[in-house]
Amino acid sequence: MTSKPCTLYEKIWDAHVVERRNDGSCLIYIDRHLVHEVTSPQAFEALRLAGRKVRRPDLTIAVPDHNLPTTARRDAAGKRIPIGDVESAQQLAALETNAPEFGIRYIGDSDAEQGIVHVVGPEQGFSLPGTTIVCGDSHTACHGGLGALAFGIGTSEVEHVLATQTLILKQSKTMEVRVEGGLRPGVTAKDLILHIIGVIGTAGGTGHVIEYRGKVFEEMSVEGRLTVCNMSIEGGARAGLVAPDETTFAYVQGRPYAPKGAEWDKAVAWWRTLHTDPGASFDKSVVINAAEIEPTVTWGTSPEDTVAIGGVVPSPDSFADPNKQKAAQASLDYMGLEPGTPMTEVEIQNVFIGSCTNSRIEDLRAAAAVLRGRHKAENVKWAIVVPGSGLVKRQAEAEGLDKVFIEAGLEWREPGCSACLGMNPDKVPAGERSASTSNRNFMGRQGPGSRTHLVSPAMAAAAAVTGRLTDVRELVG
Amino acid sequence: MTPIRHVAGKAIPFGAKNVDTDIIIPAHWLKTITREGMGRGAFEVLRKDPDNLFDNPEYKGAPILIAGDNFGCGSSREHAAWALLDLGITCVIAPSFSDIFASNAFKNGILTVVLPQDQVDRLLEVAQTDPVDIDLESQTVTTPFQDRFPFEIDPFRKHCLLEGLDEVGLTLAENDVISAYERRAAGELSFLSGKVERAA
CATH class of the missing domain: 3.40.1060.10 (Aconitase, Domain 2)
Incomplete structure (x- = not known):
């Protein structure tokens, strides 16, 4: 018997259908749920008010990341350093209370495993090929790199998953x-x-x-x-x-939550069909x-506003769609850029190396390779490197990368979301530009009035060295 | 959830394309542990402009927002839906919505209506002076003029919105079906949803 050829997505979807409904929607089982402090308080509160429990506490991990300052969290005596922002502190405290109350593992702010949820999941072997993974964060898509069906959800859906371990999806x-x-x-x-x-x-x-x-x-x-x-x-x-392959299996094997022994063999056998x-x-x-494809940077306030580093700031007239022309003009006004300016002439004052997109060990190695033996430019006022987790930090330090960054004039921080979004003290000042390895160049994303150029870790390092957007290939290679 | 059958009144002729949820509610408003009071931060950056539509007395308390393509893209923050609700908006009309925003809006009883760009353009024009009317039961948008625009909506979502149903409660009632899946998965796919434990 031959069955209809399926895409990878359809195979994972089919394996997780709890129930198909007449209206075309499905009840889908969720294998892994990551929770952070920003999008969960209202979900836990709703459960509490309705007297509902978490169905499968073992399938959820809670870890703070968005609000945490990336400066030291404990003093010399090991005592917690209070967080200045009262609201941030309150939101972090809510997670620290909610997780144990509902029987969920909480990875605390000073645990070595703490980090950005999307770095922690794969690193712990919690995120696995073929699983359905959700988190109240749109960058959950990240875990798809392991061959998992992973997507961001809203707070009502966080509540739905906590209570039922399922989602109603089309x-x-x-x-x-x-x-x-x-x-x-x-x-x-x-x-x-x-x-x-x-x-x-x-x-x-x-x-x-x-x-x-x-x-x-x-x-x-x-x-x-x-x-x-x-x-x-x-x-x-x-x-x-x-699609998961041998590279994926080698990455997953031996991680704390990864299957072991006979379960591992059984898992790999199924993963090979994915x-x-x-x-x-x-x-x-x-x-x-x-x-x-050349090393690529963004010029505007939407991630689609990309251009090769050798290119110029485009003119709004160059777009066919009148709505896009308007949007491009608004972007250029906000970014303070003139059409026709070569991207390599755009000066930057800030550099951010981090975020769930680019804060893993390979990212830090790539940035360090450019910065080794060099120093940041005079006009770069603020440059920070924020590892994605405590374990990434430890690994980087074992390789001496922290010293490379510090000697180059960059700051070496504690793990968290940091300057990717303006929820913690790490912000790009209004009117200033950053070369950032994060994922969004939206207006005000890195702080009110901040101007973001999205780049790779190597390109961020190159920009730090020259003080302007730079083709990293001119410095190395 | 408050049932929603019919939304009628002033519509904010916003029209902007690719409005991300960082614009709808900036990150520093996300440090709350409740759902209330988000309206103050809604569209904060745009509202720095004294001529902005959201603070225009003409549109004060308007229950409808008319937007451009790809409304609600970017971050999954449900705070964007809470912010709109707090402003009094219970219906958004646009040529398209981001998937996550549309889902969040639905879970909070906000009706998202997808219409073709030319019809949205027409509504943007009408809203300058006149009210707009959306009837969920018959799935139509009408104006005081001859405009009559039918729209599509997922039947399950329509049912939940009309009845104001709590989705978590509905799914919890299917406990047996979920348990049956878990038993099945515990055999075939034990490495996925079987008891998850950390190596010592």
């Missing part, structure tokens, strides 16, 4: 982003995903789950795949996927030639 359409050929030297996973978003637009993947296909992804490390899938939401797709079958069709397909 199956998404499928979209293939096929990248042909190989990346040129000096072009990274971040450049690739920025380029892809530039091609498909911020609504290009709306209603779809993207599968990234092609040799580039097969040859890419798991960390690179996590970076790519992380920004799927910036292309409108709630989730992105890379790929799009030959002949399976996608609702939408985009083909990209890898050789055309």
